[in-house]
Amino acid sequence: MLLFREKVPAEWLPKMMADLPAVLVDHAHLERKAATSALNLEKYRDLYGRVEELNAIAIEELQHFQLVLNLLKRRGIPFGQPHASPWIGGLMKSVRGGERFQVIDHLICASLIEGRSCEKFQFLAEALKEKDADLSNFYASLVESEGNHYATYLLMAKEIDENETDRRLDFYLDLDAKLIRQPNESAILH
Numbered sequence: 332m333l334l335f336r337e338k339v340p341a342e343w344l345p346k347m348m349a350d351l352p353a354v355l356v357d358h359a360h361l362e363r364k365a366a367t368s369a370l371n372l373e374k375y376r377d378l379y380g381r382v383e384e385l386n387a388i389a390i391e392e393l394q395h396f397q398l399v400l401n402l403l404k405r406r407g408i409p410f411g412q413p414h415a416s417p418w419i420g421g422l423m424k425s426v427r428g429g430e431r432f433q434v435i436d437h438l439i440c441a442s443l444i445e446g447r448s449c450e451k452f453q454f455l456a457e458a459l460k461e462k463d464a465d466l467s468n469f470y471a472s473l474v475e476s477e478g479n480h481y482a483t484y485l486l487m488a489k490e491i492d493e494n495e496t497d498r499r500l501d502f503y504l505d506l507d508a509k510l511i512r513q514p515n516e517s518a519i520l521h
């Protein structure tokens with residue numbers, strides 16, 4: 332169901348496994364940003380009719396954020412600073428201005444972020460099975476929700492303008508493929 336044109340680089344998973352506390356702090360911020368992103372989408376005229384759906388996503392992301400904070404507390408990991416993601420930054424930098432263009436690009440970016448999260452949480456759930464069953468189950472429990480967000484945002488864009496969404500999706504899938512290959516120093520999910 333995910334449309335990505337490039338695999339998550341092989342070095343990503345070992346880097347995550349080597350610094351799980353940092354990954355969890357980054358994950359907490361990712362869920363926080365996902366909640367604000369759902370709320371930010373409510374500013375677009377084309378999405379006024381979807382405001383309750385977007386609120387529901389924001390609430391779900393806020394719950395995910397709280398679940399990660401609970402995990403941090405249980406594990407004695409202090410909440411820390413967010414790290415900028417060059418991948419997310421690169422996608423968002425290409426959001427065009429203009430009423431129709433902006434909402435479609437923003438929705439596609441939000442969709443791809445959710446889609447990559449869905450994919451990466453699956454990898455983490457699988458890799459953590461033996462090493463950390465508790466964390467493995469936690470990541471597995473988020474996969475469906477992030478996959479639904481991926482699909483919901485993409486459908487929202489298509490309902491605004493299907494042809495424009497397909498054109499921009501083609502552009503963004505190429506951009507994602509290019510950006511995801513760039514190496515990351517820190518143990519961040521994206």
Ligand SMILES: [Fe+2]
Nearest residue numbers: 362365392395
């Ligand atoms: Fe989430």
Ligand SMILES: [Fe+2]
Nearest residue numbers: 365445477480
């Ligand atoms: Fe999500």
